[in-house]
Structures are given as C-alpha cells and as structure tokens.
Amino acid sequence: MEKRGVIDTWIDKHRSIYTAATRHAFVVSIRDGSVDLSSFRTWLGQDYLFVRGFVPFVASVLIRAGKESGESSDMEVVLGGMASLNDEIEWFKREASKWDVDFSTVVPQKANQEYTRFLEALMSSDVKYSVIMTAFWAIEAVYQESFAHCLEDGNKTPVELTGACHRWGNDGFKQYCSSVKNIAGRCLENASGEALAEAEDVFVRVIEHEVAFWEMSRGG
Numbered sequence: 001m002e003k004r005g006v007i008d009t010w011i012d013k014h015r016s017i018y019t020a021a022t023r024h025a026f027v028v029s030i031r032d033g034s035v036d037l038s039s040f041r042t043w044l045g046q047d048y049l050f051v052r053g054f055v056p057f058v059a060s061v062l063i064r065a066g067k068e069s070g071e072s073s074d075m076e077v078v079l080g081g082m083a084s085l086n087d088e089i090e091w092f093k094r095e096a097s098k099w100d101v102d103f104s105t106v107v108p109q110k111a112n113q114e115y116t117r118f119l120e121a122l123m124s125s126d127v128k129y130s131v132i133m134t135a136f137w138a139i140e141a142v143y144q145e146s147f148a149h150c151l152e153d154g155n156k157t158p159v160e161l162t163g164a165c166h167r168w169g170n171d172g173f174k175q176y177c178s179s180v181k182n183i184a185g186r187c188l189e190n191a192s193g194e195a196l197a198e199a200e201d202v203f204v205r206v207i208e209h210e211v212a213f214w215e216m217s218r219g220g
C-alpha cells in the first residue's frame with residue numbers, strides 16, 4: 001500500500017474540480033462512443049501545440065531534478081517522460097494525417113495560450129522544486145486518469161481512438177505518474193508551510209487549466 005500523503009489529501013479536498021478534469025464530458029464521450037469527431041480534431045490540434053510548449057517545461061523540470069534533487073533517480077524519471085514526449089510528437093503527426101488536420105494552420109486558443117503562459121511562469125528559478133514537481137505530476141495525472149477511464153471495463157471507445165487512449169492510459173504511463181507523484185510527495189514532506197500553500201495553489205490551477213483545455217473541444 002502507498003502511504004497517503006499531502007497530495008491525496010488535496011485530491012480529496014478539491015475532489016469536485018479534480019473529477020471535472022478527469023471525467024470531463026469530452027473524455028466521457030470518447031468512452032461511450034458518442035464523441036463528435038470535429039471535437040476530437042480540435043483537441044488533437046490544440047494538444048499538439050500544447051505538447052510543443054510542454055517540452056521546454058519538462059526540460060526545465062529535468063534541469064532542476066539534476067541540480068536540486070538529493071535523489072539521483074528523480075532525473076531518470078523525468079528523462080523517461082521526456083523520451084515519451086519524443087514519441088508523442090511523432091504520434092501526433094501521424095494522427096494529423098489520419099484525421100486530415102493541418103497543424104501548420106492550427107491557431108492556439110485562449111485556454112491553450114493561458115495554460116502555456118502558466119507553464120512558462122513555473123519555469124522561473126523562483127519557483128520551488130516541490131512546487132514545480134507538484135505541477136508536473138498534476139499535468140500528467142489528469143491525462144493518465146482521463147484516458148485510462150476510456151479503456152476501463154464497459155467502454156465503447158471507437159477503435160480509431162484507442163491509440164490516443166493507450167498513449168496516456170497504458171500501465172507504463174500509470175507507473176510513471178506514480179513515480180512523479182512519489183517524487184512530489186517526498187519533496188512536500190520536507191516543505192515549509194509557505195511551499196505547501198504554493199504547491200496546493202499550483203495543483204488547483206493545473207486542474208483548472210486542464211478543465212478549460214478540455215472545454216476547447218466543445219467548440220468543435
């Protein structure tokens with residue numbers, strides 16, 4: 001059994017928004033097969049742009065893990081995430097041709113721009129390692145929980161969308177998210193009250209950005 005740490009208490013405390021992010025109508029529509037393909041194409045284009053902005057964020061987490069962490073394994077965990085982003089960008093490009101989406105013409109929507117700006121602010125050296133790790137975990141965990149839901153028993157996920165679901169819903173990604181959560185949890189155990197308050201705030205803001213991100217797909 002995993003030890004229940006401060007992150008689990010935050011998930012419970014902010015359960016309604018956490019569920020809004022991990023069981024969003026768009027994700028539920030993938031799982032029940034009612035998904036509107038224009039919504040999926042919108043999500044695909046926006047998420048490709050997001051991921052391109054996420055790479056420098058993960059790179060900054062990697063640098064911080066190498067410099068500031070007492071645990072040498074932190075860097076290896078983040079490096080694993082970085083490596084999967086490399087595959088992910090190739091996957092996005094294959095999906096774009098499959099769904100006839102031209103990434104060169106996709107314009108980032110407001111929610112996407114705001115999320116990317118938020119990530120850029122977290123890359124500042126003023127942000128504590130425990131806070132940046134909490135954000136990193138929350139970003140990955142929302143996708144893991146959302147897409148794993150589309151693969152759980154009873155799903156009617158259309159076969160052409162199972163690739164997306166496996167990308168973030170597979171057991172390896174779940175393990176990786178759990179490793180990132182353990183790193184964040186370990187850092188938070190030793191954090192000051194001020195750092196804890198900042199990390200909780202960043203956790204909630206990540207979840208809010210994720211909800212707003214899913215909402216973009218509604219526009220089709």
Ligand SMILES: Cc1ncc(CNC=O)c(N)n1
Binds near residue numbers: 054
């Ligand atoms: C908006 C958003 N949040 C989290 C992820 C998952 N991390 C990397 O792919 C993602 N692709 N997009």
